[in-house]
Each structure stands twice: as C-alpha cells, then as structure tokens.
Amino acid sequence: MDEPTFLTDTRAGYNTIAIPYDEMFGAETDTKPLTRAMFNAFAEIVAENGPVIEVGSGPGRVTAYLDGLGLDIRGIDLSPEMVALARRNFPKLRFEEGTMTALDLADGTLAGLVAWYSIIHVPPALLPEVFAEFRRVLAPGGHLLLGFQVGDEAMHRTEAFGLTFSLVFQRLMPERIEELLAEAGFVVDARLVRQPDEGEKVAQAHLLAHKPA
Template identity: 60%
Template structure:
C-alpha cells in the first residue's frame, strides 16, 4: 500500500531538523508550569488506575517521554521519524523508542494503560483524524487514559526552511470543541480540558490540552 503523502512529508521534515529541534526545545517544559501540571495529572491518573504500559505517540527527541518516566510511568516512545527516534535513543538510552505511525500502531488491542499525543496530531489532515482517534481507542485498555496537546486556531501554519533546512510542513491548528467531538465519537470519555494563553516570547497561539478515558 502506498504511504499517504502527508506522512512522507512529515517524516522528511523531522528527519531533516531532528538535531536542531532537540536543541531548541530541550528545556521547554521548564517555563511551562501548566504543561507540567497536565503531564503530572495524566501520570497520576494512570497510576491510580493500576498503572501499566504507556506510550508517547509522536515522541520526537523524547523529552516528554523522559519527563513522564521521571514521574514514575512505564513509558516508551513512538515516532514517524527515524531521525528523531535515533536521537531519542542516544539521549535517553534507558528508554525504548520505536519508529511507527499513529495511523497504524504496532500494538495489540488494549495494550496501553495510557497514551500521550503531545502536539503530534497537528500534521494529520482533518479527514484522517477519525482514523487516528480510532487507533487511540483501539490500543488503550479499558480504563486507560489519553492526553492530547495541540495549538488552538482555525488556519494551518506553513513552516518553511526551519533552522535553514530545505523542507516545509503544515502545522494544523484545531478548535478544542472539534477535538473533543472526535474523541467522543471514537468512544472516549472526556475528563478534563485546558486552554491557556501563549507563553510570551515563546508561542504565538493559545495551547489546548485534553484528557480522556476509555470506558
């Protein structure tokens, strides 16, 4: 089967910028207390439900995976970009990282106690998002938790030549009500939503966070 073009484009984009991206965002969580609070809440919910395997889907260089590992979760990372996965393995040798796509995860049904998609649904076209949410539902065990993060907005942002590399990619902003509806249609229960204003000098748009649970 031919791979969708948006996956090929996203992989090439992140392979090209992996090292620069990791350097730029290595300490990002340090100035974002609300982000850390959402991650801590997710970790506590997973642990209170009995714990078990967790995956960060679209883990990039692994900084959020490592943060959640530090909060006591049994976590691994999955990313579309082999370049990002190789970098994550070098940076966090004690954690497991694999190459994979959210459209078809190499995970058994109900394999995860928790899943995190931290700004990783933002490159998926609108008509393919229901497939991604169906996959979230499939891989979560009953009672499993999902944490999503995404930028708020209506128009996509075209990023060209990041860090001077000759690549380009669309960043698709979303409305929280739309993402909430997708999660509910996939069979997930919403447990919390947060929208915060952009961090001055760091971000340009509001940021949204959604916690959901598989019944």
C-alpha cells in the first residue's frame, strides 16, 4: 500500500531542516510560561499512572522537559533525521521512528499522549482517524495534550533556512478540534488560547482531554 503523500512530504521536509529547526525552536519550553504551565499540569495529572509518548517529538525538547517532570516518556517521530538529532541531544531518553496514523502500540497501554504542533501536518479530513488512533492506545482515564496554531487556513512552505522542501502547516480552530475530540470519544478538560508571542503570527491553542474511564 502506497504511503499517503502528506507523510512522505513531512518526513522529507523535516529530514531537510532538522538541524536549523532545532537551533531556532529548541528553547521554546524555557521561554513560554503558559506553555510550561500546560506541560506541568499534564505531568502532574498523569504522573505515576504509566507510560507516555510524544508523537512528532522532533529534536526531543518537549520529551526531555516532560521527562524532567518525572514522566515515563519516549518520543516518536516520522523523520529519521529528527530521531537521530533527538538521540544526540538527549542520549538517556528513548526516541523511535513512527507515525501517529498507525502507532506501534497495543490498545489501552498509555497513561498519556502528547502531540505538540504535530497534528498541524495532518490533512483536516484525516484528523478523526488520528484521534481515534490516539484513543485506541490510551488507557481508560488516560490524557491527551495537543498544541497547534489557531486559524482555518493551510500554509505551504517550500523554503526556509536557505533550504528547499515541501511542508504544509494547517492552522486549526480550537472549537473544531474539540468537536472532533468529542466525536472520537474524548472529554475536553481545558483549553488555553494565548496571543502570539514574539516571532509568532497567530494565536496558539493548547487542549487537554481525557479518555473516559
């Protein structure tokens, strides 16, 4: 079966920009207090409940931050270059290749799942399938944390850092994501929408939800 184009393009794009991306965005968890607040709340809720994964873990910064809060967490990313970079950045942590559309995990095995600015590369029509996959791998009572840019348009980037690639970034409306999560069987616990920080063009949304016990 042929791989969907968005997966192929996303993998190739991040393989191309892995190092400069890490250099530009690596300190996000250190500089955005509202982001840290959501991570800290998520960690407090799921701590000691079982394993956690970050899907779309990139260079590993978020996985490492949550590990520092005491979570049993590992990262999964589509891009082998990002996985290699994360392993170099954080050699004591676990990072593997994989895709959020088909997680190599048994049903109901996770206490938590983080998708931090990674669902933005999924075509909106396929988000119900992705959220169903998230629900499948979470244990009853398990929690999901999402981060994404607010909006309803897609941006196609073909150049950055002096490099050429093809990446689509989909901005998403929090209300619509809440609807899709509810349809997938999640209960939304909290929504944080913050105004653009320096270097950002649009508002940013963070959603915390859980799979009912």
